[in-house]
Amino acid sequence: MAGRPTKHLRFGDLLHSMQSSFLKITDLRDPDKTVHSLSDIFTSAFALFFLQDPSLLAFQG
Amino acid sequence: MRGVFGVENIPSDTQLRDVIDTHENTEVSSIFKDFLTRLQRAGQLEKYKFLNKFHLVALDGSDYFSSDKVHCDKCLTKKTSDGLHYHHQILQSTIIHPDMKRVIPLAPEFISNKDGMSKQDCEHNAGKRLIDRVKKDHPQLPLVWVCAGLYVGGDPDGK
Numbered sequence: 001m002a003g004r005p006t007k008h009l010r011f012g013d014l015l016h017s018m019q020s021s022f023l024k025i026t027d028l029r030d031p032d033k034t035v036h037s038l039s040d041i042f043t044s045a046f047a048l049f050f051l052q053d054p055s056l057l058a059f060q061g
Numbered sequence: 062m063r064g065v066f067g068v069e070n071i072p073s074d075t076q077l078r079d080v081i082d083t084h085e086n087t088e089v090s091s092i093f094k095d096f097l098t099r100l101q102r103a104g105q106l107e108k109y110k111f112l113n114k115f116h117l118v119a120l121d122g123s124d125y126f127s128s129d130k131v132h133c134d135k136c137l138t139k140k141t142s143d144g145l146h147y148h149h150q151i152l153q154s155t156i157i158h159p160d161m162k163r164v165i166p167l168a169p170e171f172i173s174n175k176d177g178m179s180k181q182d183c184e185h186n187a188g189k190r191l192i193d194r195v196k197k198d199h200p201q202l203p204l205v206w207v208c209a210g211l212y213v214g215g216d217p218d219g220k
């Protein structure tokens with residue numbers, strides 16, 4: 001099993017699959033007052049934990 | 062963020078908290094199921110077989126919020142000598158193997174009060190929900206649940 005990850009387990013495939021799930025989430029916010037897409041927000045949260053950043057506040061920098 | 066994760070418009074930490082807090086965890090729990098299915102199809106779960114057949118799933122609860130003042134409708138409460146204590150708990154299950162450094166987390170179950178409940182939610186009930194959900198999501202996966210003592214006296218299968 002060692003070596004290159006199989007097709008369905010490459011980082012890009014997993015990220016794409018995850019973001020597809022994010023796109024299915026119902027956005028209840030007022031679209032006229034929305035700046036960030038739900039996918040961007042949820043992906044950013046994932047990135048925070050994926051990169052194991054110790055600070056949410058510092059992470060945005 | 063843009064190059065690796067494809068985030069077009071990076072939110073601030075406040076925006077991130079404010080938006081995510083309004084969504085139920087169930088809206089993203091299908092990701093865990095999808096990832097485990099991918100691992101299974103790729104044969105990666107073979108390395109986690111125990112006694113050549115089973116997969117060990119460790120199950121345990123944990124506090125992730127605790128306060129004597131700040132609380133919400135879903136908070137669990139505990140009476141103390143100083144009054145009410147509020148807390149939130151999570152039940153996490155993870156596929157483990159003694160020889161594997163990596164573990165494979167399954168979707169968590171939140172231990173929280175919901176509208177209309179007459180009694181407080183508890184780890185035991187959340188365990189039943191979690192086990193039922195995992196069995197439904199992965200009916201062909203032979204699992205052995207590694208649980209804490211509080212599950213003794215009831216069928217660890219949740220039945």
